[in-house]
Amino acid sequence: MLRRKRFWFAIIAILPTFAIFGWVRMFPIIETLRLSMFQWNLLSKNKPFVGFDNFIELFGDDQFLDALTNTAVIAFGAMAVTIPASMVLAAVIYHRTKSRFAGFYETAVFIPHVVSLVPAAMAWKWIFDAKLGPLNAAIVAMGGTAQPWLFDPVLSVVCIIFLVSWQTLGYGVLIYLVGFRNLPKSVYEAAQLDGASGLQSFIYMSVPLLKPITLYVSVVTLISGFNVYTQAYVLASDTQGAPGRQVRVLVLDMLENSFQNFRVGYAAAEAVILLSIVLLLTAIQFGLLRQKGDR
Amino acid sequence: MSAKARTRRNNALIDILLFLICFVLLTPLILLVANGFKTPAEMLVWPPTLFPKDPTLENFQKVFTETPLLRWIFNSLMFALLSTIAIVATSALAGYIIGKFPFRTINIIFVLFLTTAIIPFEVYMIPLYFQVKALGALNSIGGLLIGYLVMSFGIFLIRQNVIASIPDELLEAARIDGAGEFWIFWRVVLPLLKGPLAALAVLAFFQAWTTFAWPIIVLTRKTSFTIEVGLANFQSAYTVELSLLSAASAAVMVPSVLAFVLLRRHFVEGITASGMKE
Numbered sequence: 001m002l003r004r005k006r007f008w009f010a011i012i013a014i015l016p017t018f019a020i021f022g023w024v025r026m027f028p029i030i031e032t033l034r035l036s037m038f039q040w041n042l043l044s045k046n047k048p049f050v051g052f053d054n055f056i057e058l059f060g061d062d063q064f065l066d067a068l069t070n071t072a073v074i075a076f077g078a079m080a081v082t083i084p085a086s087m088v089l090a091a092v093i094y095h096r097t098k099s100r101f102a103g104f105y106e107t108a109v110f111i112p113h114v115v116s117l118v119p120a121a122m123a124w125k126w127i128f129d130a131k132l133g134p135l136n137a138a139i140v141a142m143g144g145t146a147q148p149w150l151f152d153p154v155l156s157v158v159c160i161i162f163l164v165s166w167q168t169l170g171y172g173v174l175i176y177l178v179g180f181r182n183l184p185k186s187v188y189e190a191a192q193l194d195g196a197s198g199l200q201s202f203i204y205m206s207v208p209l210l211k212p213i214t215l216y217v218s219v220v221t222l223i224s225g226f227n228v229y230t231q232a233y234v235l236a237s238d239t240q241g242a243p244g245r246q247v248r249v250l251v252l253d254m255l256e257n258s259f260q261n262f263r264v265g266y267a268a269a270e271a272v273i274l275l276s277i278v279l280l281l282t283a284i285q286f287g288l289l290r291q292k293g294d295r
Numbered sequence: 296m297s298a299k300a301r302t303r304r305n306n307a308l309i310d311i312l313l314f315l316i317c318f319v320l321l322t323p324l325i326l327l328v329a330n331g332f333k334t335p336a337e338m339l340v341w342p343p344t345l346f347p348k349d350p351t352l353e354n355f356q357k358v359f360t361e362t363p364l365l366r367w368i369f370n371s372l373m374f375a376l377l378s379t380i381a382i383v384a385t386s387a388l389a390g391y392i393i394g395k396f397p398f399r400t401i402n403i404i405f406v407l408f409l410t411t412a413i414i415p416f417e418v419y420m421i422p423l424y425f426q427v428k429a430l431g432a433l434n435s436i437g438g439l440l441i442g443y444l445v446m447s448f449g450i451f452l453i454r455q456n457v458i459a460s461i462p463d464e465l466l467e468a469a470r471i472d473g474a475g476e477f478w479i480f481w482r483v484v485l486p487l488l489k490g491p492l493a494a495l496a497v498l499a500f501f502q503a504w505t506t507f508a509w510p511i512i513v514l515t516r517k518t519s520f521t522i523e524v525g526l527a528n529f530q531s532a533y534t535v536e537l538s539l540l541s542a543a544s545a546a547v548m549v550p551s552v553l554a555f556v557l558l559r560r561h562f563v564e565g566i567t568a569s570g571m572k573e
Contacts (some may be wrong), residue, residue, distance in 0.1 A: 026407075107556055116547070122526070127418070267421055
């Protein structure tokens with residue numbers, strides 16, 4: 001009787017949340033999967049079923065392939081910068097935990113991560129600006145030649161990698177700091193007694209011991225890298241000075257197909273590919289973690 | 296030199312290095328604020344000046360009086376606030392139920408929902424857009440809110456805390472005293488969850504405040520923009536100078552950085568909890 005009463009309380013209390021979840025998460029996710037198999041141009045009433053045609057077309061679509069390449073380069077590039085940088089930085093900050101500046105370091109490193117993307121991207125846009133930006137001014141002052149940072153197809157991708165890394169660095173440092181704090185202190189004391197230097201204990205002990213954290217931060221960085229959009233949008237947008245070159249990324253290509261070319265089914269197919277990439281990355285992470293646990 | 300003195304010297308060097316790194320990381324933001332105080336003419340000078348030669352407040356005056364900046368800030372605040380309330384309320388209730396009412400049906404549905412947490416919002420935002428459109432809620436805070444009513448991680452966070460810090464005996468004692476289930480939740484459980492709820496609230500607020508991809512498709516009318524969309528579309532809507540844009544960005548950024556510095560403890564708690572979910 002009591003159990004029954006409690007059961008009904010639980011059901012009634014949780015129903016609104018479950019209903020919202022079904023409505024704003026489950027339904028659109030299933031809808032994405034469904035729409036990817038249809039051709040729908042937004043205006044016409046009929047949506048013919050086309051099976052995997054959208055996907056087949058995507059892999060012959062230069063714009064999509066360009067977007068996929070750029071996005072992958074940005075995601076892996078940002079990871080390659082973020083992981084070593086945040087690990088070393090976290091190690092150094094952890095080393096100075098007792099310093100009265102420790103709080104300041106943590107805060108300062110983390111601020112780029114919490115600042116809204118648009119103002120942050122605007123700041124970088126000015127720095128990279130070919131005609132007015134301080135970066136070129138500094139290069140010229142040192143005797144180099146000014147670079148068209150936001151115009152050149154390669155350099156503009158480099159700029160986005162830079163911007164993304166700048167923002168994820170603080171997140172990486174934060175997670176690594178937690179990792180360092182959880183490491184067994186006795187092992188380090190033993191190493192010190194055996195005459196290991198700080199650098200040696202970092203390379204031979206911290207790096208391997210922190211592997212699960214590295215794995216986690218890598219996957220999070222990669223996934224957020226694959227969803228990059230705002231940075232490309234703002235860096236390319238038209239301010240005085242000069243408009244940047246549009247770096248085509250997946251989300252941008254997807255939104256363009258949906259809302260400018262009115263090809264919703266086609267855009268949904270792109271979303272499904274993005275989803276597959278994310279699921280694959282997550283599966284790899286879990287796989288590697290489990291492998292480690294077995295040993 | 297004694298070992299102690301050497302350590303002290305090394306630490307001082309490390310401190311200097313760390314200060315330099317922090318300074319470099321914050322430089323873009325400092326320059327952005329500095330640009331907000333420059334005259335339009337100074338923005339066009341080559342080589343660019345790092346700090347304004349004769350600082351002016353004109354940009355800020357102009358931005359607040361001649362553009363809908365305040366309106367956008369208001370929209371963003373409302374959206375972030377309502378989203379925070381919705382996420383905290385749903386997470387608290389659902390997290391408690393899932394943590395303390397071990398019914399199979401509920402648990403199965405919970406695991407199903409938890410798996411949606413790994414799916415990025417960008418994947419399903421187009422169908423969600425059509426749902427909002429069907430409701431006639433485009434260009435409104437309500438429509439915006441539909442994407443940000445729940446957070447799987449929030450439910451998970453509260454559930455973990457409920458399991459770890461609320462003993463069954465406490466709930467049983469209250470039940471024996473004849474307390475109703477909702478009363479227990481409200482008077483016994485919620486006060487014990489203050490810490491994690493605060494962390495979640497800060498996280499939810501910043502998430503909504505900084506979101507961009509979703510508002511940019513849902514909002515097309517200038518008056519309904521959030522601050523992020525407003526700033527990004529500034530140049531197409533008004534022919535403005537970079538100095539004005541910088542002033543507007545700075546005016547928005549500085550308060551949010553201050554808010555973060557004040558709330559850092561909660562923020563860090565939330566973020567690190569999200570990192571430890573595996």
